[in-house]
Amino acid sequence: MKENTNKSIAINSIILNIRLVIVSVCGLLYTRFSLQALGVTDYGLFSVIACIISFSSIINTIMVVTSNRFIAMAIGKGNTEEACRTFNVNLVIHLLIAMLTLVVALPIGHWYISNYVNYSGDMANVYVVFDISVAASAVSFVGVPYNGLLMSRERFFVFCAADVVASVVKLVVTYLMIYHFEHKLLVYALVNAFMTAFPTVVFFVYCSKYFKDIVRFCFVREIRKYVEVLKFSAAVGYGAVALLLQTQGGALIINMFFNTAMNAGLAVANAVNNILQTFANNVQKPISPQIVKNYATGNMPRCTYLVCLASKATYLSMFMVSIPFLIIPESLLKLWLSDIPPYAECFTRLLIIDTLIFSINAGINDFVFATGRVKQYQLIVNSLVILSVIVGYFVIRHYMKAETLFYVYIAFSFIVFLVRPFILVRISHFDIRRLVYDSYIPVLMVTALFMPIFLTRSFMHPIACVAVAYLYFAVLVYFVALKKKERSWIVAAVLERFRRSL
Known part of the structure; x- marks a missing residue:
C-alpha cells in the first residue's frame, strides 16, 4: 500500500x-x-x-x-x-x-x-x-x-x-x-x-x-450500519467524558477546598500541558489511520510495528517538548507571565508527568478502535480515570494539600499503563512482547538515564542547562530508543537532504 x-x-x-x-x-x-x-x-x-x-x-x-x-x-x-x-x-x-x-x-x-x-x-x-x-x-x-x-x-x-x-x-x-x-x-x-x-x-x-x-x-x-456507528461512538464518548470530568473535576475540587488564585495556577498549568500534549499527539496522528488500514487488510506485522512506533514516538515527543518545563518552569513562566499564580510551577510539573505516563500506550488506542471491540477497553480504562477524581477528592479532603490531587492522578495513570496491555490481550492476539521490547523498555531506559540531568539545575545557567539537556536527550534517543533500522533511515534521510542542498 x-x-x-x-x-x-x-x-x-x-x-x-x-x-x-x-x-x-x-x-x-x-x-x-x-x-x-x-x-x-x-x-x-x-x-x-x-x-x-x-x-x-x-x-x-x-x-x-x-x-x-x-x-x-x-x-x-x-x-x-x-x-x-x-x-x-x-x-x-x-x-x-x-x-x-x-x-x-x-x-x-x-x-x-x-x-x-x-x-x-x-x-x-x-x-x-x-x-x-x-x-x-x-x-x-x-x-x-x-x-x-x-x-x-x-x-x-x-x-x-x-x-x-x-x-x-x-x-x-x-x-x-x-x-x-x-x-x-x-x-x-x-x-x-x-x-x-x-x-x-x-x-x-x-x-x-x-x-x-x-x-x-x-x-x-440498513439500520444495522447506523447502530454500529452509534454504539462505537457511545464507547468512545465515555472516554471523552471521563477525561473531561478529570480535567474539570480537578478544577472544581481545587476551587472547593482552596481559592480562585490557585485555580489560576491550575489554569496556567493546563494551558502549558495542553500545548505540549498537542505537539506530541501530532506525531501519533499520521500513524493512526495507517494502523486502522493495516488491521483492515490483515497486515498484522506492519500494524504491530506501527502501534509500537506510535507509543514510543508519542512519549518521546511529549518528553522532548516538556524538558524546559520540567527543568526550569519558573524561568519560563516568568518570561510568559508578569505574575505567576500560586502553585503554577508545581501543577505544571505534575500534570506533565501524568500526561507522560498516560502517553506511553498511545498506539494501543488506535489498535483497539481498529478491532471495533472497544466496550470492555473503554469501560475499564475510563472508569479508572473517573475513579481517580473520586479518590482525589477524598485524599485532598483529608490532607488539604493541593498537589496531592495530582499525585493521585499520576498513581491512577500508572495503573492504567499496567492494565491496558492485559485488556489488549483479552480482546485480540496482539504481540505484547513486541510492545514491551520495542516501546516500553527503550522509553523507560531513556527516562531513567535522563534523570541525572536534573542535578545540573543547581550549578548551571538555565539556558545552558536546557541546551545540555536537549543534547543529552538527542544522544539517548538515537542510541537507546531507536532501532538500528530506524537509525539507518534517519541517517539516510539527513544525507539525502544535505546532498540536495549542495
Whole structure:
C-alpha cells in the first residue's frame, strides 16, 4: 500500500507541527487583541457563551474518531463502494446531529441566558451571539465525515491549511477590531463562527473534487450500519467524558477546598500541558489511520510495528517538548507571565508527568478502535480515570494539600499503563512482547538515564542547562530508543537532504 510508508508519516508530522506552531502563535496573539478590543465584560460574556455550547467540541471529538475509524477500515479493504456507504451512514448521522443541535440548543440556550446570564449591555446582542455560535457548531458537525475521510486518506495538508487560514483571518480581524467596527461583539462572534464553519466548506469542496466516488450521496437503508456507528461512538464518548470530568473535576475540587488564585495556577498549568500534549499527539496522528488500514487488510506485522512506533514516538515527543518545563518552569513562566499564580510551577510539573505516563500506550488506542471491540477497553480504562477524581477528592479532603490531587492522578495513570496491555490481550492476539521490547523498555531506559540531568539545575545557567539537556536527550534517543533500522533511515534521510542542498 503506497500510503503505508515511514516517509509519509514523517512528512505528515512536519505538516501538522508547522500548522500547530502557526495556530498556537495566532491563538496567543488574538487572545490578547480580543481582550483589548472587547474589554473585560464582553470578552467574559463570550467565554460564558462558549461554555454553554462547549458540548459541541466533545461531540466533534467523539465523532471524528468514529468517522475516521469506519471510513479508514473501508478504505483499507480497498472497497470503494463500501467506503461510499460508510461515508454516507456517517453523513446522515451528522446531519441529524446538526439538526438536533439547532432544535435542542437554541431553546435551552435562550432559557439559560434569560435566567442566569448577567450582562450590563444590550441583552439582544447576547441572543444573537449565541444563535450565531450554535449555527456555526451545527455546520461543523456536517463537516466531520469529510474530516474523517481526509484523515483516512492522510490528506493532512488540507485540514491544516484550513485551520491556518481561519486562524490568520481571525488574528487580522481581531487586530482591526481594536481600532475599527462599531458592534465589536457581533463582529467577534461572526469571526469565531467563520473559524468554526470555514473548514467544513473547504473539506466539502476538496472531497467533492478528489473523492467523488466516496462522497457521492446514496441513502443506506440498513439500520444495522447506523447502530454500529452509534454504539462505537457511545464507547468512545465515555472516554471523552471521563477525561473531561478529570480535567474539570480537578478544577472544581481545587476551587472547593482552596481559592480562585490557585485555580489560576491550575489554569496556567493546563494551558502549558495542553500545548505540549498537542505537539506530541501530532506525531501519533499520521500513524493512526495507517494502523486502522493495516488491521483492515490483515497486515498484522506492519500494524504491530506501527502501534509500537506510535507509543514510543508519542512519549518521546511529549518528553522532548516538556524538558524546559520540567527543568526550569519558573524561568519560563516568568518570561510568559508578569505574575505567576500560586502553585503554577508545581501543577505544571505534575500534570506533565501524568500526561507522560498516560502517553506511553498511545498506539494501543488506535489498535483497539481498529478491532471495533472497544466496550470492555473503554469501560475499564475510563472508569479508572473517573475513579481517580473520586479518590482525589477524598485524599485532598483529608490532607488539604493541593498537589496531592495530582499525585493521585499520576498513581491512577500508572495503573492504567499496567492494565491496558492485559485488556489488549483479552480482546485480540496482539504481540505484547513486541510492545514491551520495542516501546516500553527503550522509553523507560531513556527516562531513567535522563534523570541525572536534573542535578545540573543547581550549578548551571538555565539556558545552558536546557541546551545540555536537549543534547543529552538527542544522544539517548538515537542510541537507546531507536532501532538500528530506524537509525539507518534517519541517517539516510539527513544525507539525502544535505546532498540536495549542495
